[in-house]
Amino acid sequence: SVGVQLHFRHFFGSGPRKRYLQRLQDYSIGTWLINHQVQNSIDLVCVNLGAMICAADAPVYGFLKKLDVPYVLIVHSNPEISQYQGRIADRLRGVLQRSARIFFVSQRLHDNVRYQLLVDLENAAIAKNPTNLRSNAKLAWPNEETLRMAVVGRLDAWLKGHIRLFEVLGKEKWRKRDWSISIFGEGPDHDKIAQAISFFRSEEHTSELQSPCN
Numbered sequence: 001s002v003g004v005q006l007h008f009r010h011f012f013g014s015g016p017r018k019r020y021l022q023r024l025q026d027y028s029i030g031t032w033l034i035n036h037q038v039q040n041s042i043d044l045v046c047v048n049l050g051a052m053i054c055a056a057d058a059p060v061y062g063f064l065k066k067l068d069v070p071y072v073l074i075v076h077s078n079p080e081i082s083q084y085q086g087r088i089a090d091r092l093r094g095v096l097q098r099s100a101r102i103f104f105v106s107q108r109l110h111d112n113v114r115y116q117l118l119v120d121l122e123n124a125a126i127a128k129n130p131t132n133l134r135s136n137a138k139l140a141w142p143n144e145e146t147l148r149m150a151v152v153g154r155l156d157a158w159l160k161g162h163i164r165l166f167e168v169l170g171k172e173k174w175r176k177r178d179w180s181i182s183i184f185g186e187g188p189d190h191d192k193i194a195q196a197i198s199f200f201r202s203e204e205h206t207s208e209l210q211s212p213c214n
């Protein structure tokens with residue numbers, strides 16, 4: 001028979017207690033996979049990593065290393081850093097090269113890996129996330145002098161760069177320009193981003209943080 005069994009890796013957030021719960025969950029999933037592999041009831045494992053560095057964390061790295069069946073990885077994020085520390089880089093390199101297939105959700109994520117790990121991944125592919133818009137029709141360019149900008153994405157300042165954005169927009173040359181920006185999204189850094197808008201004195205140019213909409 002053919003079937004798929006799903007195990008959801010819930011993201012608990014940051015902080016020591018939440019990181020402990022995250023690792024406990026991943027150890028539990030890994031134990032299940034290894035046990036069922038022994039029973040010859042698994043043909044392929046697909047791991048939706050989220051951040052690529054999760055593959056180097058002890059729970060996930062541990063069970064991927066023990067798997068004898070093929071596995072596929074899906075990578076949604078990889079920070080813009082020049083390199084990973086030695087042991088982390090070695091773990092990532094090994095896990096990625098042993099993978100039957102690695103799907104990155106953007107070309108940029110894949111390109112980052114080449115210079116971070118100094119490796120060409122022949123098993124890599126790009127898998128673009130489908131849009132959830134009601135229409136893909138082209139919109140008319142607004143006929144006005146004000147430069148209108150928008151940021152659409154999770155309110156996660158470390159990964160999405162909201163605070164760096166408002167640092168730039170807070171510089172003197174941007175104070176003299178006619179512009180406005182709307183922020184759409186939900187996430188853990190709502191208050192931090194609102195504080196950054198105030199700190200860099202961009203309130204008069206910025207719409208309130210809004211939930212995603214079409």
